[in-house]
Structure formats: structure tokens, C-alpha cells
Amino acid sequence: MTDVAELLGSLRVPVVGAPMAGAAGGRLAAAITAAGGLGMVGVGNVATVEQITPELEIACAGGVFGVGLMCWSLPDNPALLDVTLAHAPSVISLSFGDPRPYLDRVHDAGIAVVAQVGTRAEAVDVVDAGVDAVVVRGDEGGGHGRGVVATLPLLQQILDITDKPVLAAGGIATARGLAAVLAAGASGAWVGTPFAASEESLFKDSAKQAVIAADTDQTVYTRAFDVAQRFNWPTIYGGRALANDFTSQWVDRVSELEADVPDELTAAMKEARAQGNTAMAPVYAGESAGLVTQMRTAGEVIESFAGFREHLRAAQRWL
Template identity: 70%
Template structure:
């Protein structure tokens, strides 16, 4: 195994606010990642299954131009289709690389050799054990309430309690952590940092179109849906165990509970309609990936304001200290 120049625990303990900006394809580019780091957290750039090397270089260039260290998140299941994405990501000298949604083993040594720490998002106890066995430096417990893709089977708090008892390696926690109260809760449980997506997707520096940000801000906690319908319609070959949590809309109302029928019914025209809806920001048809915490995001903020709103976590931890007296 290669030499690591960075230690994950040292990085996380060194953050002013223990918040990592989750990698989010289509939302977290270099500008957002750099803004999160500049404000005292650590931002990750999201590299999706349809990303190009040029896009990765462009986004990493934005973070570099801002003079901020960042991390990068890749999708293991789609890397064999375009292995050059990993090389392009490593050229940017990320401090942390997330190898999620698939087996990290083929890529671990290369990432370590490049001097980055590796984390993997896990959605079940079995996935956690497997990632630990593979040799990741830390785990991201990612509950089913989280936005975007992931497992839809276990929610954040039960999974967190289970996984914290499995390992001494740093455990980050994603899925529904969106306020100072939530951050205090997971830190008190033993997590090293929160892994926050949805609130940053709606922030000023996110690549999300303005209409999408407004939709996340307007949504309540009960207005998202976990489904494979959008991927089936776009003919993305995500492994079946990964769905995505998005804002419910007319398309998901029709198909989310009928994905087998959708797989039969999908046509080129439907695929084109959904892809065009994304281009046009037609919110009745396009997926707007966001988690239940969309209901906790109620105004337009910069990434620095999102970080600042997490800061009172210290007061909540102090309040809980009364149980020690």
C-alpha cells in the first residue's frame, strides 16, 4: 500500500467546523468546494457517471484558483467506463477521495500513492464491514434520508450507532444533518464530522440552476422520494441497489412505485424528455436530487452562511453536558 501524506483524522480534527461538503455531481463543483473549505469546513467536488476529464480538470482548476484544498468524490461502479476520471481527479492533489457506490479496492492503492485519504459512503452494516476490509481510511455512514444516490434501506441514526461500534477509524455521517442541532447530535454520538449535501446544493456557489435551488428551499421534509425511476428513464446503468432521493414531482408520482413497469415502458422519447427537462429545469419531470433535510433549508445562503449556521453546535453540546453533573 502506498505512502499517505495526509492523515484523515488530522484533517478532520483540524477543521474549524466539523462539516465536510459532500461530493455532488451537478451541484458541487470547484467553486462550492473551495468556498466550503475557505469557510472552515472541507469541500469535495462531485464527479458523476457522465462526467468528462475536461469537466473534472475545469472544476479542479476553479478550486485551485481559489487557493483552497479540496477533496473529490468518484463513483466506483462507473469508473471502469472512464478510468481517466480518476487520473484527472488525482492530478488536482485532493486531500480526501471518496470512492463510493461500488468496490473501492481497484483504486485504493493509486489514491493512497497520490497522497490522499480514502473514504467510502456506506448504507448498511455489511457495506461498512466490506469497506473497512478493503482498507479505507474512514467511513461515511450515509442514511436513506440523504439526498442524491445511495442505499435506501437504513436511516442515518440506526446505521451510525451500528457502525461506530465497528471501527476506531474516523466515521463521518451524512443523510439529514443540516442544522447545528443535528451536527451536535452526531458528534456527541462519536462521529468525527458531518457529511452535508442538500444544504450546500441549494447554496449560492452550487452549480444547481436557480430554479432547482428555489425548489429545494421551498420543499418540506416529507416532499422527497427515494426511487430508481429517474435513472431507469434516462437509461443510466446504476447498479440496482442504488436509488436516488429527489424532490417528488409529477414524474416520480407516476413512476416511483412502478419501476418494473417503467423499465418496460421506457422509450427513446421518454429518455429524451427527461434529459431535456434537466436542460430546461422543468421541475415536473426533471430529477432534483435532495434529501429530507430540504425541509430544513428555508432561505438562500452562501456556503459560508451554511457553515456559520452550523457553528452553534457547540452550544448544543454544552447544553447536553448537564447530564454529566
């Protein structure tokens, strides 16, 4: 079975591309791996085997890769796990729910399991379940997760309760940020937003440009997008996205929206996503959007992290 600590230690830069559904396809995963990180393919809650198979094939051809699956949605579409296992990734992320029903099958295939957590209690639970590594995602992070604790406080908590590899996620977009979490004890960083705005991302160009234009204080954590689209995400998970016209209207009215989702709103949201209308559609990105100032290739993003060693060396003056 893949040894996660050994895999992370073999990377030129200890950065894992977060498996962002709708952004992290095979091309992005392969480019991250080729540049010296670890690329992941994101599988969304409404994905189909037909949609993800080409992405997995591209990632597989690019070398070592991983896949992110959503536990809460797998009972409705177990074929997503089947096709993932058939492509033999090195790592599978089983997050957003209980990984136990799938752990043995993944481990029997020789594949390591990581799980994203947003609280100490979640970390204890997945460690007890038998995952091989933990992704600590703080509230700053883009996309779905628990909007409860910031990255550094949570990272320190989790490092004290497990000796398994721990990856830090949320707000890490520079070599300085990578050095900070490595100095704290993380085995690497789980990075999303800078890659979401990269050339290889599946994001539409309008969404990439919106990320590049955003500042650190221009995101919101909300369930409104999921409610409007009638996605059955567990209510403990919201998503951090760029603030836009839709959130201005609905971010503080989620309960009202849940009580009665107009058909017209759901249809309009679907159309907005198809057309790349960032005034209405969600552009999932974290607070680190303010650190993303231009479109780069995934290789250039990885290279921008490569200077982390200089920051670690600079910190040695305190020793």
C-alpha cells in the same frame, strides 16, 4: 498521506460538503473550505475530463479539497481518476462499488480514501478493504445511496465496528443535527442538501428554489429517474429527490418502466434537466430540505453549523 482524523480535527467546523454530482463544483468546494469546512467536487457517472478539469482547478486554487468518484462507472472512464490524481486532492471518496481496484493507486499518491456506505455489511467490507474513513449515509440523505437504514441507527452500528473516523450523512442541516451526530461519536458530518441550495451550487436556480420550498415529507427514494435516463446505476442504489410530477406517475412503476423505456421519455428527461424543469427533472435532495428555508452562501451555511458547540455544552447538564 493525508491523516483524515487530523484533517477533520483541523476544521473550524467539522462539516464536509458532500460531493454531489451536478451541484458540488469547484466554486462550491472552494467556498466551503474557505469558510472552515472541507469542500468536495462531485464527479458524475457521465462526466468527462473536459467538464471536470475546470472545476478541479478552481477547487485546487481554493486550498484543501476532496473529490468524489463513483467506483461502478470508473472502468468505463478511467481518465476521471487520472485527472483527479493529477490535481492532488487531500481526500478522494471511492463509493458506489468496490474501491479495491483503486485504493493502492490513490494511497501511493498520498491521498486518503473515504467510502460511503448504507448498511453494516458495506461498512465491514470497505473497512476490510483498507479505506481511511467511512461515510455513514442514512436513508434520509439526498442523492444516491442505499435506502435501507436511517442515519442514527446506522451510525451507532458502524461506530461499534471500526475505530476509523466516521462521518454521518443524511438529515443533518443545522447546528443541532451536527451536535447530535458528534455526541454519538461521529468525527463530523457529510452534508449535501443545504449546500445544493447555496449560491455557489451548480444547481439551476429553479432547482435551488424547489429545495427551499420543499418540506421534510416531500421527497421520494426511487430508481425511476435513472431508469428513465438509461443510466446504468447498479440496482441496489436508488436516489432521494424531491417529489414531482414525474415521480407521481412512475415511482411505483419502476419495473414497468425498466421493461420498456420510451425514447420520448428519455429525450424529455434530458430536455427537462437542461431547462431546469423541476416538474420532471430530478432535484436530488434529502429530507433535510424542510430545514433549508432560504438561499445562502456556502459560508453562511457553514456559519449556521458553527453553533454546534452550544448544543453540546447544553447537553452537559445530563453529566
